[in-house]
Amino acid sequence: xxxxxxxxxxxxxxxxxxxxxxxxxxxxxxxxxxxxxxxxxxxxxxxxxxxxxxxxxxxxxxxxxxxxxxxxxxxxxxxxxxxxxxxxxxxxxxxxxxxxxxxxxxxxxxxxxxxxxxxxxxxxxxxxxxxxxxxxxxxxxxxxxxxxxxxxxxxxxxxxxxxxxxxxxxxxxxxxxxxxxxxxxxxxxxxxxxxxxxxxxxxxxxxxxxxxxxxxxxxxxxxxxxxxxxxxxxxxxxxxxxxxxxxxxxxxxxxxxxxxxxxxxxxxxxxxxxxxxxxxxxxxxxxxxxxxxxxxxxxxxxxxxxxxxxxxxxxxxxxxxxxxxxxxxxxxxxxxxxxxxxxxxxxxxxxxxxxxxxxxxxxxxxxxxxxxxxxxxxxxxxxxxxxxxxxxxxxxxxxxxxxxxxxxxxxxxxxxxxxxx
Numbered sequence: 001x002x003x004x005x006x007x008x009x010x011x012x013x014x015x016x017x018x019x020x021x022x023x024x025x026x027x028x029x030x031x032x033x034x035x036x037x038x039x040x041x042x043x044x045x046x047x048x049x050x051x052x053x054x055x056x057x058x059x060x061x062x063x064x065x066x067x068x069x070x071x072x073x074x075x076x077x078x079x080x081x082x083x084x085x086x087x088x089x090x091x092x093x094x095x096x097x098x099x100x101x102x103x104x105x106x107x108x109x110x111x112x113x114x115x116x117x118x119x120x121x122x123x124x125x126x127x128x129x130x131x132x133x134x135x136x137x138x139x140x141x142x143x144x145x146x147x148x149x150x151x152x153x154x155x156x157x158x159x160x161x162x163x164x165x166x167x168x169x170x171x172x173x174x175x176x177x178x179x180x181x182x183x184x185x186x187x188x189x190x191x192x193x194x195x196x197x198x199x200x201x202x203x204x205x206x207x208x209x210x211x212x213x214x215x216x217x218x219x220x221x222x223x224x225x226x227x228x229x230x231x232x233x234x235x236x237x238x239x240x241x242x243x244x245x246x247x248x249x250x251x252x253x254x255x256x257x258x259x260x261x262x263x264x265x266x267x268x269x270x271x272x273x274x275x276x277x278x279x280x281x282x283x284x285x286x287x288x289x290x291x292x293x294x295x296x297x298x299x300x301x302x303x304x305x306x307x308x309x310x311x312x313x314x315x316x317x318x319x320x321x322x323x324x325x326x327x328x329x330x331x332x333x334x335x336x337x338x339x340x341x342x343x344x345x346x347x348x349x350x351x352x353x354x355x356x357x358x359x360x361x362x363x364x365x366x367x368x369x370x371x372x373x374x375x376x377x378x379x380x381x382x383x384x385x386x387x388x389x390x391x392x393x394x395x396x397x398x399x400x401x402x403x404x405x406x407x408x409x410x411x412x413x414x415x416x417x418x419x420x421x
Contacts, residue, residue, distance in 0.1 A: 076202030130213025137227030148180030187276025225252025
C-alpha cells in the first residue's frame with residue numbers, strides 16, 4: 001500500500017503533462033477528424049423534438065453566441081446546429097454528417113445553461129429500433145472558452161470513434177459546461193461533466209436523420225475518463241430514457257482527493273482546479289486555497305488553454321501562490337472527496353478501464369484504487385494494463401481496444417463481460 005506522501009509524489013511526477021489527450025495526442029487527430037466525416041445535407045429529423053424548440057440550422061456569424069434569453073425546454077434539448085463542411089475531402093472514409101451543436105443543460109445550481117459540442121450522424125438508413133449511440137468525454141484542454149474542442153476539431157477520441165463506429169452510431173462529443181459558452185468550466189467536477197456528456201447525446205438525437213435508439217456507450221480518457229465514469233453514474237437519474245450498455249474509462253483522473261493533495265506543487269494546474277470548483281460550488285472560496293498574490297492571478301485561467309497556463313506559471317514558486325494547507329481546508333477537502341469517480345453503483349452495465357503501466361501523468365495506482373472501489377460496489381469491471389506508452393501515447397491503443405469492446409457490447413449476442421474483480 002502506498003502512503004499518501006508517495007501517492008502525491010507520484011501525481012506530481014506527471015502533472016506537467018496533465019493536458020490529457022486533448023492537448024497532446026488529440027492535436028494530431030485534426031486531419032483524422034477532417035478526413036473521416038462526409039458532410040451532406042439531410043432532411044428533417046424524425047427524432048422527437050421538445051415542443052417549442054427553436055431547432056434550426058444555424059446561419060449566423062457566431063455559432064457560440066448564446067441566445068438571450070435561453071429557449072425554454074428540458075436539458076438535452078438542441079438549441080442550434082451547423083453542418084461541418086467536409087466537401088473538400090478526397091476520400092471520406094465514413095458516410096456520416098458532422099455537426100457542431102449547442103444544447104441545453106443544467107448547472108449544479110439548477111440553472112439552465114447552454115453547452116456546445118460536436119456530433120456525427122450516419123447517412124445510411126437507420127435500423128429498426130433506432131441507431132446505437134456513443135457519447136464522449138474529452139481530456140483536459142483548459143478553462144477558457146477558446147479551449148473548447150469543437151472550435152478546432154482536434155479530438156482524437158471523436159476521430160477514432162467516427163472511423164470505428166460512425167457508419168452505424170450517432171456519436172456526440174461534449175465541450176463540457178463553460179468551455180465555449182459563458183461561465184468558467186467546472187474542471188473535474190464530476191456531476192457537471194456527467195450532465196454535459198449525457199445531454200450531448202440526447203441533443204444529437206434531434207439532428208436530421210438521427211433516428212436514435214435508446215442504448216448508449218460512454219467513453220472517455222484522462223479527464224474524460226473521470227467524466228465518463230460520472231456520466232455513467234448520473235445517467236439513470238439524469239437521462240432515464242437511455243440505457244447504458246457499457247462505459248470505457250481510459251487512464252481516468254478518478255482520484256480527485258489525490259489530485260487536490262498534489263495541486264500545491266504545480267501552480268498552473270492548481271489554478272484550473274480552484275477556478276473550476278469555485279465556479280461550481282459557491283462555498284469553495286479561492287482565498288482558502290490561494291495566497292493574496294495567487295488570488296491576483298486567478299483570472300489568467302480565462303486567457304489561455306492548459307498548456308499555456310501551465311507554462312506561464314512554470315517559473316513561479318508555487319508556494320508564493322498556493323497555500324500548502326489549502327487542499328486540507330474545508331470545504332475543499334470534502335469537495336475533492338465528493339468528486340472521486342466510481343463511488344456509487346447506479347447501473348448494471350460493465351465498465352472497461354485501460355491504463356498504461358508507464359503512464360507518467362495519471363499514475364497506474366489511480367485505476368488500481370478505482371477498480372477496488374468499483375468491485376466493492378458490485379460493479380462488473382474489466383481492467384486492462386498496457387505494458388508500454390506514456391499518458392498521451394497510450395491514448396491511441398486504449399481507444400482502439402475500447403471501440404472494439406463497444407462493438408461487442410452492442411452485438412446481437414454479446415459475450416459475457418470480463419470481470420477483473
